[in-house]
Amino acid sequence: MTRRSSAFRIAALALGFALLYLPIAVLVAYSFNASRLVTIWGGFSTRWYLALLDNEKYRTAALTSLEVAVMAASLALVLGACAGLAMNRFPRFRGRALFGFILLAPLVVPEVILGLSLLLLFVAAQSWLGWPASRGIATVTIAHATFAACFVSVLVRAQLAGFDRSLEEAALDLGARPLSVLWRITLPGISPALVSGWLLAFTMSLDDLVIASFVSGPSATTLPMAVYSSVRIGVSPEINALATVFLAVVVAMVALAGWVMARQERRRVAATATRVLP
Amino acid sequence: MLIGLPFLWLGMFFLLPLAIVAAISLAESADAIPPFRQLVEATAAGVENHATFANYLELAEGCLRVYAASLGNAALATVLCLLIGYPMAFAIARAPGVWRHLLLFFVMLPFWTSFLIRVYAWIALLQPTGLINRLLLASGLIEAPVPLLYNGFSVQLGLVYSYLPFMILPLYGSLARLDETLVEAASDLGARPWRIFAQVILPLTLPGIAAGSLLVFIPAVGEFVIPDLLGGPGTLMIGKLLWQEFFDNIDWPAASAVAVALVIVLSVPLLLAQRFLARAQAP
Numbered sequence: 001m002t003r004r005s006s007a008f009r010i011a012a013l014a015l016g017f018a019l020l021y022l023p024i025a026v027l028v029a030y031s032f033n034a035s036r037l038v039t040i041w042g043g044f045s046t047r048w049y050l051a052l053l054d055n056e057k058y059r060t061a062a063l064t065s066l067e068v069a070v071m072a073a074s075l076a077l078v079l080g081a082c083a084g085l086a087m088n089r090f091p092r093f094r095g096r097a098l099f100g101f102i103l104l105a106p107l108v109v110p111e112v113i114l115g116l117s118l119l120l121l122f123v124a125a126q127s128w129l130g131w132p133a134s135r136g137i138a139t140v141t142i143a144h145a146t147f148a149a150c151f152v153s154v155l156v157r158a159q160l161a162g163f164d165r166s167l168e169e170a171a172l173d174l175g176a177r178p179l180s181v182l183w184r185i186t187l188p189g190i191s192p193a194l195v196s197g198w199l200l201a202f203t204m205s206l207d208d209l210v211i212a213s214f215v216s217g218p219s220a221t222t223l224p225m226a227v228y229s230s231v232r233i234g235v236s237p238e239i240n241a242l243a244t245v246f247l248a249v250v251v252a253m254v255a256l257a258g259w260v261m262a263r264q265e266r267r268r269v270a271a272t273a274t275r276v277l278p
Numbered sequence: 279m280l281i282g283l284p285f286l287w288l289g290m291f292f293l294l295p296l297a298i299v300a301a302i303s304l305a306e307s308a309d310a311i312p313p314f315r316q317l318v319e320a321t322a323a324g325v326e327n328h329a330t331f332a333n334y335l336e337l338a339e340g341c342l343r344v345y346a347a348s349l350g351n352a353a354l355a356t357v358l359c360l361l362i363g364y365p366m367a368f369a370i371a372r373a374p375g376v377w378r379h380l381l382l383f384f385v386m387l388p389f390w391t392s393f394l395i396r397v398y399a400w401i402a403l404l405q406p407t408g409l410i411n412r413l414l415l416a417s418g419l420i421e422a423p424v425p426l427l428y429n430g431f432s433v434q435l436g437l438v439y440s441y442l443p444f445m446i447l448p449l450y451g452s453l454a455r456l457d458e459t460l461v462e463a464a465s466d467l468g469a470r471p472w473r474i475f476a477q478v479i480l481p482l483t484l485p486g487i488a489a490g491s492l493l494v495f496i497p498a499v500g501e502f503v504i505p506d507l508l509g510g511p512g513t514l515m516i517g518k519l520l521w522q523e524f525f526d527n528i529d530w531p532a533a534s535a536v537a538v539a540l541v542i543v544l545s546v547p548l549l550l551a552q553r554f555l556a557r558a559q560a561p
Contacts, residue, residue, distance in 0.1 A: 005471065009372060012365030013381070016446075019362070019439060020388050023399035026409060030402065040407075083284035093281060102288045104555050105548060108493060110500020112520045113537045117295030120534070123312050124298055146291040149284065200390075207392050210502055214524070224394050231398050231507065243395040250390045 024247065031240035048241035058242060061226035065206055068137055068222060072144035073201035079145065080152025080197055085186075087153070088160040106147040107154070115214030118143045122215060135217035143215045144208060148201035155200070159193035192261050199257055203250060296541070303534035304329040314531050333535035341536070345543060347514040351430075352498035355437035359445040359494050360487065362438070367449035367486075371456070382450065389443050397436055397507050404432055404508075428510035436504040441497070445490040452486025453479075485554060492551040496544055516540050 031049075035042025052058060083103055090096070106114060122132055122139050132139055167189070171181045187194070209224035216222065230236060305314040306328055317329045370381045388396060403409050406423040414420045426432060456479065464474045502517035509515065516536065524533040 009365070009369035012362075013369045016362055016366040016442070017384065020385070020442065023396055023403055023439070024388065024391070026403055027395070027399040079284045079287055082281075083288075086281040086284065090281065095285070099281070099285055099288075101552050102292050103284075104552050106288075106292060107555075108496040108548065108551055109544075110497055110502075110517055110540065112500055112502050112517045113296075113299075113540060114292075116520065116524060116533055116537050117299045118291065120298045120302055120530070121291070121295040127312075142291060146288065149287070153284070203390050207394070209394050224392070227392075227394060227398075231394070239395065239398065243392060243399070246395065247391050251387070254387075254390060 027240050028244045028247065030237065031244040033237060033240075036237060048237045049245070051238050052241045052245070055238065057221075057226055058223065058238075061221050061223045064137065064220050065223040068140050068144060068212075068220075069202045069205040071141045072148060072205040073198050075141065075145035076148035076152050076201040077194060077198045079149035080201075081156050081187075081190075081194060083149065083153040084156025084160060084193075087157055103150050103153050106150045111208070111210035112214075114143070114147060115211040118146070118211070119214040134219060135215060136220035139215045139217070140212050140220060140222065143211050144201075144205040147211070148204050151200055151204065152197035155193040155197045156190060159190045163189055191264070195257055195261060199253060299534045299537050302531055303333055303538045304331065305531045305534075306330060306332070307529045307531050312530065313528050333531050334539070336532070337535050337539055341519060344514040344516055344519050345539070348499050348516045349543070351433065351437065351515065352495050352501075355434060355441060355498050356445075356491050356495045358434070358438045359442050360491060363442055363445035363449055363490065364487075367446045367453050370446070370450055371453035382447075385443050385446050385450075393440065394503055397440065397503055400432065400436060400439070400508060401427065404435075427508065428513075430513065432508040433505050433513055433515070436508045437498050437501065440504060441494040444493040444497075448489040448493065449483065449486045452483040452489075456482055488550070489554045492547055492554060496547050496551060499544060500540055 030041075032044050032046065033041055034045035034047065083099075087096075087100065087103070118139075119135075122135055125131060126133070163186075167185050168181050171185055172178070176184075207224060208222075209228050212222045213225055213228075216225065227239060227242065231239060301317060302314060305317055307313060308315045315328050317327070366385075370378055370385070373381055401408075404427040405411070406425070406427075408426075410426060411420075411423040415423065460478055460482070461474055464478050465471075469477070500517045500520075501515060502521050505513045505515035505518045506521070509518070520533050520536040520540070523529050523536060
């Protein structure tokens with residue numbers, strides 16, 4: 001490779017990452033700004049973090065969002081894992097093409113359409129079945145689980161594509177029941193996809209504004225909805241602090257998941273090695 | 279059971295709702311709860327039909343411009359993402375092992391943080407007293423702050439910024455799978471770097487280009503948060519139109535018609551996306 005081309009590549013990366021990280025860096029820096037004016041630096045301070053702790057609106061909204069995100073991610077994990085396994089294990093069944101389409105479409109369909117259509121479903125269900133009696137945490141959870149399940153299924157399918165089937169076959173040959181093969185071999189084998197799928201579903205639910213705004217009712221305000229209502233009025237340093245906390249939590253969670261998975265992998269390798277080499 | 283559960287769920291919470299949207303787009307708006315008239319009403323005189331295409335006619339009369347503007351914005355954002363993302367993906371694919379994982383992680387990281395807050399962060403950067411304008415003023419390049427916010431420029435910037443990772447990841451996937459021996463062969467046979475790129479690398483990474491472009495284009499057409507936070511009064515985007523019809527005008531049938539028309543406009547790219555994405559994750 002010539003020197004010119006490697007200089008070009010480094011420039012491309014520097015430029016691209018500058019675009020991706022400039023706003024985030026500025027946000028974090030100004031969250032420690034003492035001045036109320038978001039564009040003028042008034043010295044280092046943590047006052048906006050303290051103000052955030054006192055803010056009842058954000059606290060309640062954060063709890064609502066966490067509750068929804070945990071439930072939606074767990075539901076999405078089950079649905080997405082089933083869908084991913086089905087697509088991987090059954091090369092042909094009636095309606096597979098349609099199934100494949102409705103698994104991929106929610107990944108790209110604009111959120112306003114998903115939100116509006118689910119809201120109209122809930123309204124129709126309310127007038128025909130009397131359920132849901134009111135919109136809130138339950139309806140937001142269902143909506144988030146639906147689109148997050150599609151993302152989980154993509155991750156599960158990708159992992160299954162590189163999965164060694166001979167272990168399963170060996171277990172079946174040795175007389176294990178299919179369900180126990182699934183539980184003891186297949187699911188542990190795809191656990192990285194399950195962990196990252198749950199985390200992805202969790203953060204997507206935590207992050208969603210558009211769908212939640214459509215399907216939620218007055219009883220439940222999620223954190224993005226609370227943030228949006230104040231962002232519309234104008235820029236506030238409290239939001240910078242909130243964003244920084246959010247970023248720190250996400251980075252910590254992703255790092256933790258990576259560390260746990262790496263440790264499991266090392267243990268598994270070590271366990272196999274000790275079994276093979278007495 | 280494996281097929282049934284997710285199939286039933288997605289049928290109930292994805293396909294059925296779309297059908298309901300299509301039905302309500304034919305309804306008349308009304309001052310009631312929910313704010314529309316039933317399509318068919320049973321009265322003493324028999325069954326009355328209230329279905330109408332009025333919402334679509336109104337849409338065709340007043341809003342074609344919005345659709346054209348949204349498609350144009352999304353197309354431009356796709357091209358810009360491709361121009362910025364391709365060199366990045368190329369550089370990541372050629373980076374040494376440890377670096378490759380680290381760089382990919384940093385491409386993914388913004389995706390894990392709040393979208394709303396990332397878009398909002400640009401407001402502080404772009405406003406007349408913001409960092410960019412002050413840097414430009416200090417450097418003497420400009421004499422008065424340039425309007426960077428609440429116009430077409432800021433919306434375009436927001437779209438490119440937000441959707442860039444969606445372009446880089448599939449491009450990286452197809453560049454990482456690229457057979458190096460083909461590049462070496464072309465180079466040994468005396469092809470110039472530019473020709474190798476145009477005749478070997480580019481055609482082989484077309485599936486990645488297609489997948490990335492669709493992942494950027496389709497959601498960008500219906501984007502709401504970016505035009506709402508960064509756009510000005512002159513910014514026309516379908517996502518915002520739908521939102522306004524629904525939340526501000528409380529006209530659910532009109533919002534449904536906007537949604538149906540959007541699905542129709544996006545149906546061709548959606549089917550293409552299905553093909554390319556399914557191929558990318560086969561079997």
